[in-house]
Amino acid sequence: MSDTPLVRARGLVKRFGSGDAESTVLHGIDVDLYRGELVALQGPSGSGKSTLLSILGTLMRPSEGTHMMMDADLAEADDGELTRFRNQNIGFVFQFHHLLPDLTAEENVMMPAAASAGRETAAMRTRAAALLDAVGLSDRRHYRPGAMSGGQRQRVAVARALINAPALVLADEPTGNLDRESADNVMDLLGRFNLETGTCFLISTHDVKIADRCSRQVGLLDGRVVEGKG
Amino acid sequence: MRYAVKIAFRHFLSSPAQTALLISGVALGVTVFIFMSALIGGLAQLLTLRTVGSIPHVTLEMRERSPGLINPVTGAQLAVQKDLSRRQQIAVWQPFIAQMESASGVIAVSPQIRGSAFLIRGQAIAPVGVFGVLPDKLSAIADISSAMVAGSATLPSDGILIGWKLADDLGLHVGQAIQVRSDRQRERSFRISGIFSLGIASADRQAIYMNFTTARALFDLPSGISRIELKVSSVGQAPRLAEMLGRATGLKVTSWTDENAQLFEALDAQSRTGTIIKVFALLTIMIGIASAMLLSVMRRRNEIGIMRAAGVGRLFIVQVFVLEGTLIGATGSIAGALLAWAALAPFPPIAQVKSGGLPIDVGQGGILIAIVLTTLAAAIASILPARRAARVDPVEAIGQ
Ligand SMILES: Nc1ncnc2c1ncn2[C@@H]1O[C@H](COP(=O)(O)OP(=O)(O)OP(=O)(O)O)[C@@H](O)[C@H]1O
Ligand SMILES: [Mg+2]
Numbered sequence: 001m002s003d004t005p006l007v008r009a010r011g012l013v014k015r016f017g018s019g020d021a022e023s024t025v026l027h028g029i030d031v032d033l034y035r036g037e038l039v040a041l042q043g044p045s046g047s048g049k050s051t052l053l054s055i056l057g058t059l060m061r062p063s064e065g066t067h068m069m070m071d072a073d074l075a076e077a078d079d080g081e082l083t084r085f086r087n088q089n090i091g092f093v094f095q096f097h098h099l100l101p102d103l104t105a106e107e108n109v110m111m112p113a114a115a116s117a118g119r120e121t122a123a124m125r126t127r128a129a130a131l132l133d134a135v136g137l138s139d140r141r142h143y144r145p146g147a148m149s150g151g152q153r154q155r156v157a158v159a160r161a162l163i164n165a166p167a168l169v170l171a172d173e174p175t176g177n178l179d180r181e182s183a184d185n186v187m188d189l190l191g192r193f194n195l196e197t198g199t200c201f202l203i204s205t206h207d208v209k210i211a212d213r214c215s216r217q218v219g220l221l222d223g224r225v226v227e228g229k230g
Numbered sequence: 231m232r233y234a235v236k237i238a239f240r241h242f243l244s245s246p247a248q249t250a251l252l253i254s255g256v257a258l259g260v261t262v263f264i265f266m267s268a269l270i271g272g273l274a275q276l277l278t279l280r281t282v283g284s285i286p287h288v289t290l291e292m293r294e295r296s297p298g299l300i301n302p303v304t305g306a307q308l309a310v311q312k313d314l315s316r317r318q319q320i321a322v323w324q325p326f327i328a329q330m331e332s333a334s335g336v337i338a339v340s341p342q343i344r345g346s347a348f349l350i351r352g353q354a355i356a357p358v359g360v361f362g363v364l365p366d367k368l369s370a371i372a373d374i375s376s377a378m379v380a381g382s383a384t385l386p387s388d389g390i391l392i393g394w395k396l397a398d399d400l401g402l403h404v405g406q407a408i409q410v411r412s413d414r415q416r417e418r419s420f421r422i423s424g425i426f427s428l429g430i431a432s433a434d435r436q437a438i439y440m441n442f443t444t445a446r447a448l449f450d451l452p453s454g455i456s457r458i459e460l461k462v463s464s465v466g467q468a469p470r471l472a473e474m475l476g477r478a479t480g481l482k483v484t485s486w487t488d489e490n491a492q493l494f495e496a497l498d499a500q501s502r503t504g505t506i507i508k509v510f511a512l513l514t515i516m517i518g519i520a521s522a523m524l525l526s527v528m529r530r531r532n533e534i535g536i537m538r539a540a541g542v543g544r545l546f547i548v549q550v551f552v553l554e555g556t557l558i559g560a561t562g563s564i565a566g567a568l569l570a571w572a573a574l575a576p577f578p579p580i581a582q583v584k585s586g587g588l589p590i591d592v593g594q595g596g597i598l599i600a601i602v603l604t605t606l607a608a609a610i611a612s613i614l615p616a617r618r619a620a621r622v623d624p625v626e627a628i629g630q
Binding site (some may be wrong): 015 | 231232233234236239240243244265531532533535536537538539540541543544546624625628
């Protein structure tokens with residue numbers, strides 16, 4: 001591992017609500033993520049995995065703490081800056097393969113790139129085709145999500161997360177909604193992309209088998225980091 | 231922007247039934263808009279046509295001559311009396327006629343001898359207004375020829391034409407002889423050549439037409455005339471022509487518009503009513519589009535969340551939804567315009583509208599304006615929903 005982490009978060013606190021209804025979900029989390037890592041984020045339901053991923057993905061601001069990524073102080077950035085940063089450097093894969101229903105597989109993969117450029121380019125199309133090929137869906141390029149299986153959709157979502165060659169991909173229970181075979185398939189893909197591109201993956205999961213395939217595990221319990229393996 | 235257009239287009243095409251319904255709603259509003267414009271415009275044209283149909287568009291008369299005031303001696307009272315023995319007449323007129331006839335836009339010029347007289351038949355006496363016109367100019371101003379109900383539209387030197395009401399009142403028939411006594415106390419007998427019905431009560435009861443030359447004698451006007459009446463091809467030009475002729479001739483020149491202020495007030499009120507109806511049609515369209523777009527935004531919350539998570543900016547989201555609304559407005563208004571055009575085109579031209587028929591002038595439907603305004607209104611109506619879309623919180627919307 002290189003010495004400077006890709007992501008460095010210190011003392012992340014997240015509180016929801018206010019007054020009597022206030023609840024603290026994250027109690028001072030410290031995390032470092034390095035380029036090339038494949039990290040599993042484990043923890044029981046309600047432990048705060050999704051909340052942490054949202055903060056690390058700049059979709060949500062921490063109540064307290066610092067969040068640095070690639071020398072950018074993300075806790076201080078404004079909404080427009082965060083949006084651009086996210087677009088260029090962070091990819092997401094969600095549990096419920098969220099694709100845009102009115103776009104084809106290929107158009108879905110191109111979407112993050114096309115939206116920031118204002119148009120779809122031939123280069124994007126080539127890259128999207130290559131990514132779809134890599135996830136084994138070249139024959140489904142022109143299918144709409146409605147005409148694909150759950151596993152296929154999730155593979156399209158993985159391809160989409162990678163279109164802008166981000167440094168970090170955050171996957172929130174990416175296999176939680178898939179059968180064993182599809183889950184293995186998706187995990188194979190994530191592992192392969194991690195090796196080939198050096199992209200850092202942080203994958204939240206309940207599944208020990210999936211956590212075991214990662215290079216490092218971070219455990220979360222009641223909003224605190226517990227000792228992880230590796 | 232190009233990509234925003236693409237996404238908006240996909241949204242637009244994504245649920246055809248719903249889009250079709252929305253477009254029909256907009257189309258209906260636009261049809262109302264165009265129908266109102268065509269009706270108000272047609273009505274104005276019809277009223278104008280009916281009004282200017284039988285009246286002169288420009289009239290030239292002698293200026294009223296007021297005696298000049300002498301500086302009154304202090305303490306003295308001064309009474310000014312008009313010289314009634316002198317007739318109001320245009321003494322030099324022949325040179326004007328040819329000049330006016332060749333002026334552009336002038337379609338008829340009619341020099342006239344006018345005066346008051348009594349029609350006498352036995353004990354019965356009726357006051358009438360005499361129109362002394364050149365026989366070939368009989369129908370130049372009011373279309374007497376096609377208003378004849380009996381006899382013929384000719385003006386022999388001993389013949390007169392009278393209105394049907396006057397004929398009724400005095401029990402007169404074509405061919406009968408009758409006495410006419412002018413306000414100059416000259417009297418002679420005429421034969422009734424024809425009876426007309428102009429549909430204007432005053433004319434049908436009080437007007438009699440006679441030969442220009444005969445009228446000269448009857449009213450003691452050996453060389454001058456009372457007035458010159460003009461008709462022009464486009465009635466809107468009348469005021470300008472009147473002003474020009476006034477300067478050129480020094481005569482008192484009036485345009486038909488000077489004496490029909492009421493008509494213009496009525497037309498004005500009418501067009502205001504039309505505007506109000508059109509504004510409401512537009513408002514209805516705007517409310518419809520705004521609520522449809524709000525629903526669309528709700529339905530697509532999850533998709534908006536995905537886009538925002540993927541680093542798509544708020545401005546892009548606003549663009550997509552404003553474009554979607556604009557697209558609905560544009561398609562709906564074009565559909566409505568086609569519908570209105572198809573429905574209104576078969577209506578006859580205003581000049582051929584029969585009583586009881588709707589005076590519709592498709593040309594005044596403002597079809598282009600309706601399309602532009604509706605599209606614009608749709609874009610404006612989409613701004614609020616689009617801004618709401620841009621504020622969707624990705625974490626909440628994705629709901630992991
Ligand atoms: N917007 C919110 N308002 C209030 N409480 C919240 C909110 N979001 C999450 N929480 C709470 O924070 C805690 C952690 O939620 P989070 O979704 O991060 O857990 P998780 O580890 O992802 O669970 P799971 O494995 O079920 O997905 C939960 O107790 C949840 O109720
Ligand atoms: Mg979760």
